[in-house]
Amino acid sequence: MLQLDENKTAIEVADPDRENFELAQEAPRHEQARRTTDALWLRNRQAIAALWNGREALVAGLNAPQAAIPSKYFYDSLGSQLFDAITRLPEYYLTRSEAAIFSRHAGDIARAVGAGRTLIDLGAGNCAKAASLFGALKPAQYVAVDVSADYLEIALARLRQQYPGIGMTGLGMDMSEGLALPASVPDGGRLFFYPGSSIGNFTPEDAAGFLSDLRRQCQRQGGLLIGVDLIKEKALLDAAYDDALGVTAAFNLNALNNVNSVLGSNFDVRDWRHCGFFNQTMSRAEMHVETRLAVDVQWPGGARHFEAGERIHTENSYKYGVGEFGELLRQSGFRNFKAWTDQRNWFALFYAAG
Numbered sequence: 105m106l107q108l109d110e111n112k113t114a115i116e117v118a119d120p121d122r123e124n125f126e127l128a129q130e131a132p133r134h135e136q137a138r139r140t141t142d143a144l145w146l147r148n149r150q151a152i153a154a155l156w157n158g159r160e161a162l163v164a165g166l167n168a169p170q171a172a173i174p175s176k177y178f179y180d181s182l183g184s185q186l187f188d189a190i191t192r193l194p195e196y197y198l199t200r201s202e203a204a205i206f207s208r209h210a211g212d213i214a215r216a217v218g219a220g221r222t223l224i225d226l227g228a229g230n231c232a233k234a235a236s237l238f239g240a241l242k243p244a245q246y247v248a249v250d251v252s253a254d255y256l257e258i259a260l261a262r263l264r265q266q267y268p269g270i271g272m273t274g275l276g277m278d279m280s281e282g283l284a285l286p287a288s289v290p291d292g293g294r295l296f297f298y299p300g301s302s303i304g305n306f307t308p309e310d311a312a313g314f315l316s317d318l319r320r321q322c323q324r325q326g327g328l329l330i331g332v333d334l335i336k337e338k339a340l341l342d343a344a345y346d347d348a349l350g351v352t353a354a355f356n357l358n359a360l361n362n363v364n365s366v367l368g369s370n371f372d373v374r375d376w377r378h379c380g381f382f383n384q385t386m387s388r389a390e391m392h393v394e395t396r397l398a399v400d401v402q403w404p405g406g407a408r409h410f411e412a413g414e415r416i417h418t419e420n421s422y423k424y425g426v427g428e429f430g431e432l433l434r435q436s437g438f439r440n441f442k443a444w445t446d447q448r449n450w451f452a453l454f455y456a457a458g
């Protein structure tokens with residue numbers, strides 16, 4: 105088990121083999137980069153199709169005794185913008201804590217990772233986080249993956265102008281269906297980037313499955329840079345998932361609008377309220393939508409009655425200890441890792457060599 109010294113914000117478990125990171129200068133950047141808008145829109149249609157094909161699972165979730173909506177339904181175009189706003193809220197410390205780690209330990213992180221990688225940004229959103237690391241990490245290529253491809257395209261259009269030397273590809277993809285990278289993504293020197301503690305949105309069992317999949321896809325000289333939110337005082341976590349302005353509430357309730365457009369259902373958002381809190385027993389922040397009154401919701405081929413006060417579970421966000429997450433990485437097949445934390449020990453960034 106790892107111990108974190110309060111005054112020490114970096115933990116080294118084992119140094120990655122430095123020679124392994126002499127990489128990819130050989131990668132023919134421009135040939136390997138696919139940057140056409142057409143390709144992106146094709147994949148966008150695939151991502152929309154994935155949500156569409158997920159309708160069966162969505163209906164099963166709505167009909168379950170404890171109703172649930174998969175959290176991928178947060179991220180339509182409006183949902184992605186609301187999430188962006190969440191990251192700027194005073195209560196939502198995660199993004200700022202992670203940024204503080206990057207700026208404090210940039211040199212150390214860059215040395216661990218090595219230059220010339222294919223940076224594969226999982227859940228890229230507005231691509232700002234990865235772009236802020238281009239200077240330090242010096243990737244040869246950037247592959248942005250997100251379920252909301254239209255949002256991605258806007259961000260990539262701007263980045264291509266700013267960084268003409270980095271080949272850029274956008275993939276509109278639903279990663280909850282597994283990560284199938286196209287052949288245009290080189291298999292050597294992959295650096296998977298999974299910031300923001302998105303791994304917390306998987307159950308620990310599913311997280312182990314996802315991490316094992318990434319480990320397999322690392323292949324030659326690959327690695328994973330991943331952000332993880334740490335267990336902390338309940339009041340801080342309650343506020344982070346139920347902010348004073350109600351932005352998280354809008355983000356959560358917007359899932360009902362997205363479900364309406366995918367399923368043709370008739371949820372009336374005004375009938376529902378947001379619930380967000382930290383469940384200490386399960387070590388996870390939970391989000392639910394709760395009916396203000398008894399409602400009947402219909403969709404083509406189905407319907408469900410909800411009693412007043414009934415909830416639909418929309419998200420879990422698991423919180424870990426540093427040692428506990430290190431163990432998960434190890435179980436998932438990563439050989440060794442390094443971890444850095446912010447000064448308050450609220451958040452950790454891990455680099456795991458494949």
Ligand code: AVI
Pocket residue numbers: 190198300301302303304305344345352391419420421
């Ligand atoms: C994307 N994910 C890491 C966020 C989280 O904190 O679990 C989503 C979120 N849910 C509510 N606020 C933010």
